[in-house]
Every structure is written in C-alpha cells, then in structure tokens.
Amino acid sequence: MKPVLFLCILLLASSCMKEIDLEHMRPAPKLVLNSVASNGEILKASLSRTWFYTDGKPNQLLEARIGLYVNDQFKEEMSLNMDANDYYSFGNYVASYIPVSGDKVRIEVEKGGFNSLLAETTVPYKPELISLKAESFIRDDYYGSTQSRFKITFRDEPTVGNCYLIMVYRGEPHYEYDDYEAPPIYQDEYYWHKEYVDYSSDPVFENKISILDKVMGNDWLSGGGGRPFSDELFNGKEYTMTLKGNSSYGYNPGYPYLEERLPDSVRVYLYTITEPYYKYLSALTSLYDGSLNNDLADIGLAEPVRVFCNIDGGLGILGAACVDSLTVVVPKAN
Template sequence: MRYYICILVLLSFVLSGCEKEINLEHMRPDPKLVLNCLAVQGDTLSVELSRTWFYADNKVNDIFVSGADVKLYVNDVFRESLVETAVKYENPDMDAVLYKSPSYMPMAGDRIRLVASRKGFKEVEAVTEVPRPCCVSNFELQQESVRDTSEGWNNTYIHLTQQNTVSFTLHDEPGEDNYYLIYFRRGHAWGKKDSLRYSWFSFTPDYGSEPVFAVQNSALDQIFGYDGVGGYNGLAFSDELFDGKSYQFKIPWKISLSYTSDTDYTPYKYRCYLYSVSRSYYNYMKTMNDLYESGFVGDLAEIGFAEPVRIYSNVEGGTGILGGGCLEFREFTSD
C-alpha cells in the first residue's frame, strides 16, 4: 500500500510541474462586423449589427455595434440609410442595437443589398432575394386526447395524454430550386380566465417521423444514443424529395400532464411558422442544424478530433447572414 501511495505522490508532483500558462494575445485577430438580417415579406426590415470577439475573452458584454452607417439598396437602387434603434432582449437579458427602415417593407422578388460601415471595422456587404410565398393548403391540427383520473389527498387528479399532429399540403413550384423553414412554438396561459395571456416557448415535435426531415445516423450515433432529429430553433429543408409536386406533411408530438379537478385548466395553444426562404438563408440554417444535430461526430469536433461544422455566411468583409423569407403562419387552440 505504501508503494502505491508513494507512486501517487510522485505523479502529483510530476503532473503539477507540467502546468504552463500560455499567452494567446499574439493570436488575437482584428474584430469584424457581424451582420444578421432576415428580410421577411411585409415586415419591417431590421438589421442586427454586432462584432466578433476573441475566444479567450471570459466575459463579453459590448458585442453590439452602435454608430454605424447601414445603407439599404433595393433592386440595385439606393433606398435609404437605416435608423439606429435601442432594443431590450428578454432572453438573453441584454441591451441590443438594431438598424431599422422607417418605411421599406420587403416584397417578393426584391433584391436586397446591405452595406454597413463603422470606424475601426472593415466595411461589410451582403445580398439576398426575397422568395415567393409558400403555396400551402389544408393546414390543420388533429388531436386525440385521453383523460384518466386518480384520487389523491383531498383531491382528484386528472391525467391528460394527448397525441397531436399538424398536417398541411405544400405545393412546390416546378422547374426551380425552392427552400423552406418550419418552426413551432407552444403558448402557456397565465392570468385570470377573463384576461388570459400567453407566454410562448419553442419546442421540438417528432420531426424524425416525417421522411423529408429524416436523417441517416451513423453506427456510432446509434451506439451513443444520437438517433433523433432536433430542430428546436426550426428546421430548414429543400424541395429535393418533391420537386414540382404537392407533398403532404404530417408532424406529430405527444404531451402528458396532470392537474387537479379544482384547477382552472387552460389548454395550450400552438403556432406553426412555415417560411419560404432564400438559398442563402437555407444554407445558413442547414449548417446551424448540422452544428446542433451532428451527433457523436459533432461531439468529437468540439474537442478537436473531427472536422468542425463551418457556419455558412454570405457577408463579405465580415460574417453573419442576410436572408430573405415569406411567412405562412397558423395558430391552433388545443382541446
């Protein structure tokens, strides 16, 4: 036993002597502008402008860039300089800066170019087009609910199991590449019944049951439990499997909850956002999906044992994304 203790003590001294403080300041690059904007048909054009930061920085608060000149060109004609606006983000809790157009709202077919400049940064530029709206029909929410009861301490408990399915038919335009994005949120009621308000949260339905979203998992992914499709922040997809045809989507999810008989129970509400998006925004969201859905290989990339996912950007001189989109929106009230 004494022999093993001596070995452990010796190893502790050897390993402690291997510590070395490395100064990374000589690797610090010049910061770049980060331009992010999704130009949605019929909505106010809003641009978020921030900056890159060095990965060795422990705490970064001032990432948003104020005092910039952000010029808007529509169909290659100068339209206006965007107006700087201070905003408050709730999640995460921080003050931000947006650059907004006081009058312009994107329209399908518009070619949008943004040029942003500020002292101390290289000028950035990005171009995108606003696609046509989705052609969609038969949008509906189907629900199958089962309620059981059980007796508890001075109360009756109601147990709800509910199978939900959103279905719709997407009619794809033939002879061209089309790109889409789908996104779900769930509304939780609060307040009194005569003045209900809803807080909205993202959630992930069972995308993997729909062939368009199905992914091929490697053997390693299956071994380590990476066998689903996430899409918490939305899923981008193309018309590759149904080019020029009408395709019916069925996207299910299941909920289980319990409440007491004296509870003023209010069902959830659900929102489905279906966008047609530009190729640039599809490429960006696809790489973002790959980053968060990359399974075991993605985990290896995070520790340097595999090629990392490179996030797509169409911003020249900096980074970020300028995309175009048209929104088809539905809200459903649950049973």
C-alpha cells in the same frame, strides 16, 4: 519509498505542462452583420464585431454607416435604435423600408478600423400552404397521456430548388379564478408557445440522424425555433409533412373539467427562405442537436460544424424569408 514515487510522478506531470501565450494568436477583429429581409416586415440589422477568447464578453454595440439599397437603388441610411422601451429593435439598425417579395436587397457597412461589408439577397415569394390537420391519440392508458400529430400539406414550386423553415406553435385557452370556489373564467385569449415537436417523425429530416446516433438511442430531432429543410425529396410536388407533438399527461386540476374546457389550437408557420439562409440555419440546428459528432467535436475528436456566412468582408448572414400560416383546433383524443 512512497514519497520518492510521489515526487517522480509530480516531476513527470509538471514536465507535461506548458504555458501558452494566446496574445500572439489574436486575429484582427471583423465586423459581424446579421439581418433577415422578411416580406411585409420592417428591415432590421444587428452589427457587432468578433472578440478574442481572453476579452471576456465586451460591449460590442457599434456605431457605423449602414447603407440600404433596393433593386440597385440607394434607399436610405439605417439608424441605430437606442430606445430601451422598444424590445424588438433596441440595439439594432432599423430602416423605414418594408421588403416585398422579389426585391433585391443590398446592405453596405462602413466603420473606421474595419473592412467594409457588403451583402445581398432577394426576398422570396410566399409558400403555397394548402392545409393543416391536427390529431390526438391516447399514448398510455395507465398514465392517461396523450400525444398530438400534425399533418401539414403544401405544394412546392417545380421550376427551382426551394428551401423552407417550419415552426409549430400551440395555443392554450387562458383561464383565471375570481373565486377559488367557483369555476375559472375564460379570458377570451389564448397563450401561444412553441411546440417542441419531434422532427425525426418525417422522412424529410431522417438523414439528419446518423446510424451511430440511433444506436446510442438519440433518435429525437428537436427544434423549438423551427427547423429548415429543402425540397430534395419532393421537388415540384405536393407534400404532406407529419410531425409528432409533445405528450400531455392530463389536465391541470385548476382548469375546468375536460368536457367543459375549450380545446387547444395549433398554428404552423411555413417560410420560404433563401439558400444562404437555409445553410446558415442548418448549421445552427446541427450545433444544437445532441449528436455524437457534436460530443466528439467538443473534445477535439471530430470536425466541428462550420456556420455558413454570406457577408463579403466580414461575418454573419443576410437572409430573406416570406411566410404563410394556418391555425386549427386540436381535437380531443379518442
């Protein structure tokens, strides 16, 4: 009886299987352009193409004509940098032009076999970053853990709706040993790394966490690469953003004693960004957030996040930004 039952189950299971040929679903490939015009930095652009699921991960480095226009005047053709020693520009198209605030930047791309691309943006002006204050407090007396809190004050321009990106870095003094029996020696430099702050600690980001996420215990908003926000809550006003940093569980025994060790520093970068760039970054941060909606979207039970695009004729983003920064010492916890 059991073999017959097993055979029936096998036949039922096999009847639910269907081989799908994906090739008839293959769309025509499109060019993908990604670039950010930042005030005071050489303009770079990445050009690639879309690829189909069955292609694996093909080489997408493309040679094309990329024309750069500034304030409606032709500036130059961007050149493909293939110098492998140039880490930050290798594989990108590079211009000699350095954008400044107020410039209208247009990029046009021509590549045989593809639709031509066109994208345009205007470089924004520098944000008004007023002050940065760092605090430290004891989080757990038993384990000796401490936590930092950062208060960033800036003023918003009242005449227009503004979009921003904020990033927090932490600097730790660099020590090395000449002799393991002697105290380590400070090397006159700091190591800087991204501070993984909890962005949910400020009202600007509260609406990014749904009620269901809070019920499920997901009340943390990360953002190692920074987090975008708009001036919806404080348009035209001075605003102080409060963010909590990582917890620290004491100092490495290899460092000098606490009273001798130089303090850490914190550096905040505040960018003014264009609205299309804000929409693009908001979609990316939503994709990386550990939300219930993303989990449901992965199994086809919710609408997936759609990434914003402002490239006519293709995909990608042409954003623009202008940055200000402040650096302060992180005090010892009281």
